[in-house]
Amino acid sequence: MVPAPDPSTLRQQLSLGQPLFWLNPAYEPAAPPAELHDILAAESRLQRCAPLLARLFPELATDQGLIESPLLAVPALQQALSLPGTLLLKADHDLPIAGSVKARGGFHEVLCHAESLALAAGILHSIDDDYLKLAGPDARALFAQHLLGVASTGNLGLSIGVIGAALGFDTCVHMSSDAKEWKKQRLRNFGVRVIEHASDYSAAVAAGRADTEANPMGYFVDDENSPRLFYGYAVAALRLQTQLQQAGVTVDADHPLMVYIPCGVGGAPGGICFGLKQVFGSAVHCFFAEPAQAPCVLLGVQDPGIPSVYDAGLTCSTEADGLAVGLASEWVCTRIRSLLSGVYTVSDASLYRDLYRLQDTEQVAIEPSAAAGIQGPARLLQREGSDYLRAQGLESRLEQATQIIWTTGGRLVPHEEYKKFLEKGKIASNETLTD
Ligand SMILES: Cc1ncc(COP(=O)(O)O)c(C=O)c1O
Numbered sequence: 529m530v531p532a533p534d535p536s537t538l539r540q541q542l543s544l545g546q547p548l549f550w551l552n553p554a555y556e557p558a559a560p561p562a563e564l565h566d567i568l569a570a571e572s573r574l575q576r577c578a579p580l581l582a583r584l585f586p587e588l589a590t591d592q593g594l595i596e597s598p599l600l601a602v603p604a605l606q607q608a609l610s611l612p613g614t615l616l617l618k619a620d621h622d623l624p625i626a627g628s629v630k631a632r633g634g635f636h637e638v639l640c641h642a643e644s645l646a647l648a649a650g651i652l653h654s655i656d657d658d659y660l661k662l663a664g665p666d667a668r669a670l671f672a673q674h675l676l677g678v679a680s681t682g683n684l685g686l687s688i689g690v691i692g693a694a695l696g697f698d699t700c701v702h703m704s705s706d707a708k709e710w711k712k713q714r715l716r717n718f719g720v721r722v723i724e725h726a727s728d729y730s731a732a733v734a735a736g737r738a739d740t741e742a743n744p745m746g747y748f749v750d751d752e753n754s755p756r757l758f759y760g761y762a763v764a765a766l767r768l769q770t771q772l773q774q775a776g777v778t779v780d781a782d783h784p785l786m787v788y789i790p791c792g793v794g795g796a797p798g799g800i801c802f803g804l805k806q807v808f809g810s811a812v813h814c815f816f817a818e819p820a821q822a823p824c825v826l827l828g829v830q831d832p833g834i835p836s837v838y839d840a841g842l843t844c845s846t847e848a849d850g851l852a853v854g855l856a857s858e859w860v861c862t863r864i865r866s867l868l869s870g871v872y873t874v875s876d877a878s879l880y881r882d883l884y885r886l887q888d889t890e891q892v893a894i895e896p897s898a899a900a901g902i903q904g905p906a907r908l909l910q911r912e913g914s915d916y917l918r919a920q921g922l923e924s925r926l927e928q929a930t931q932i933i934w935t936t937g938g939r940l941v942p943h944e945e946y947k948k949f950l951e952k953g954k955i956a957s958n959e960t961l962t963d
Contacts, residue, residue, distance in 0.1 A: 535831065542827075542873075543841035545820050547963035549872040549912035552829060556866040557920060559809030567803050570636050570759040571766055577639045580659045584694040585625050595631050597623045599771040602933075604889035611905050613929040614777065618768060618787075620936050621894040626687035627939035628850070628898075629761070629789075629796045634687030636760025637749050638676065642695055645670060668696035675700060677740030678749040679725075679733040681792065681849050682711040683937050688749050689720040702736030704729040706852040710942050728844055729793065730836070730855045751795050752857045758799040765803025768932075777930050779811050784925055788904025789934040790897050791816035791871070792853040794825040796936070798860035805867045813869045813920070815908070817900035819846035819876065820963075826871040828856030829864065847876045850897035850937055870916060872907050874900050877956040878963045884953025886935070893946055894938035901933040903963060 533541065541548055578593030588595070597619045606615035620629040642662055646652040651666050652659070661667055676697040678688040685701035692699035700721040703712055705728060712722045723739075725732040733752055740748035751757060772779060779785045785808055789797035794816075801814040816825055821837065822844045828834045836855040837844050844854040882902035886892050907913050908931075917923045941949075 538830065539840055542823060545842055547820050547873050547875055547878070549870065549907055549910075550826050550830070551870040551912055551916050552865075552868050554829070554865050555869050557810050560805050560867060562806055564806050566755065566759040567762045567766065567806065571763045573639060573643070574632070574636060574760070574763060576655060577643075577659055577662075580662050581635070583660055583663050584691075587624055591624070595623055595625065595635060596767055597621075599768065599775060599932075600890075600892075602890050602892075605886060605902075608885060608889050609906050611931065612926045613931060615905065616930060616932045617890075617892070618764075618932050618934045619892070620764070620934060621892070621898050621938035623939065626683070626690055628683035628686065628937035629764075629800075629934070630684040630687040632763050633757035633760035633796060633799060634684055634749070635691050636763070637754060637756040638688060638691045638695065638697075640756050641676070641747050642667070642671060642697075645674065662695065671696040672698060673745055674698065675740060675743045675746040676749070677702065677736050677746055679704065679729070679736035679751070680707065681729050681852055682707040683850050684749075684751055685715060685722075686711055686940065689715040690718055693718045693720050700736075700740070702732045702739070704732040704852070706849040708849055708945070710945060714940065729853045751793050752855075753859045754795065755859075757795050758802070758860065758863070761796045761799025762803030762806075764800050765807045768804070769807045772930070779808050779930065781811055782925060782928060783811070784922055784929045785812045786905065786908065786929060786931045787812060787814050787934060788901035788932070789814065789816055790848070790851055790900035790936050791818050791825050792851045792897075793855075794828065794857045794860035794864070797934075798825075798857070798864045800934070801864050801867055813916075813922075814867065815869055815904055816871045817904060818871055818873050819848050819851050819900075820873040821846050822848075822852055822854065823871060823873050824853050824856040825861065826873070828858065828861035829868055829871070832861075832865075834858045834861060848879055848897040848900065850895070851900065870912075872904065872913075873963075874903065875961060875963050877959055878903060878961050880949060880953040881956035881959075881961065882953075883949055884957055887950060887953070892935070893941070894935045895941050896949060898936040898938050901935065904933060905931045907963070
């Protein structure tokens with residue numbers, strides 16, 4: 529493995545708030561022992577709830593209630609970035625209903641909760657029962673007595689809020705100060721209660737947790753500490769495996785797969801990374817992308833004490849609202865510590881530049897947080913990235929490699945907001961950036 533900078537040098541580098549590429553010294557290239565059980569259970573739950581989702585959201589009827597996104601070829605982007613091998617885009621920015629990577633995990637957790645309440649109340653007799661009963665009057669009356677709480681920088685709130693309200697839960701979303709106004713308004717339009725906090729994400733989670741747990745009928749979806757979210761997110765790996773097979777893409781030691789995922793508290797990218805390592809073992813290499821001012825998962829994976837970005841002298845302030853998290857999920861960091869290849873950090877200006885580049889080359893519209901993966905493949909060819917390629921024996925395999933940029937949100941962005949993003953992106957495209 530590549531020698532890692534000692535922790536104090538790393539802290540010093542991080543505190544400058546400049547983009548950097550960190551290779552994880554705890555990464556274990558050998559395939560991890562298979563732990564597919566929980567992911568398969570989540571996939572089965574989403575499958576048995578699919579008819580229910582198609583009933584609740586007519587938009588899902590053509591996909592029989594499955595929440596999934598396409599895997600796209602992006603030849604014009606690949607050419608613009610001068611990349612070898614095959615470049616693909618996992619288009620979670622286009623996930624139906626919730627419009628972000630937080631959809632699979634969020635829907636999975638709320639469906640888990642609804643299922644267990646309905647089983648306990650005798651509305652469902654077993655998991656083989658007719659799940660359309662969960663959209664019926666008895667289930668709605670039951671769920672209306674229960675509070676569903678969550679804290680969010682925006683997109684998890686959209687996911688939980690929409691499914692919670694559709695099932696009839698008393699749904700309350702605690703939004704951190706970074707959350708965008710249009711996301712709050714969209715939730716209010718669905719009848720969700722939105723509580724605005726002037727604080728950052730971690731403080732909003734603490735307030736939301738306390739508020740929800742004070743209610744005896746309350747259930748808090750805890751993004752800092754939730755196996756139900758995590759394994760729901762991980763289902764993406766099974767779906768991607770099928771999509772790659774359908775596209776005729778081989779993944780093995782000679783045909784490596786590199787994946788670049790924007791990261792906030794760590795749940796969604798952590799679940800995906802965990803799932804991908806179960807499915808593809810040592811043939812897949814996962815990199816997370818975090819804002820230069822908010823690399824909380826880098827800090828949390830590197831140091832089991834889970835320091836915050838404030839401890840590292842950073843501000844947590846970023847225009848990437850979905851990634852504006854000061855403290856990583858310890859639960860997630862523990863699970864991915866030996867699975868994650870590395871983390872690179874990005875400037876806000878580069879997010880706008882890359883958002884613009886994706887529109888310009890492929891006519892794909894995303895939100896700023898979702899652009900963090902785009903520069904991953906190019907960063908892997910430079911400096912510390914190329915050290916990784918050398919250390920893993922990947923240099924000679926780049927032509928037969930597949931690289932996947934995970935675009936994680938954007939479908940629901942109002943047109944006027946998106947136009948502003950593009951204007952900023954056009955300006956950033958003419959700036960000289962270090963990343
Ligand atoms: C667009 C987008 N990308 C990535 C993420 C990162 O997910 P996580 O916070 O689970 O790390 C988020 C989180 O809200 C998001 O909204």
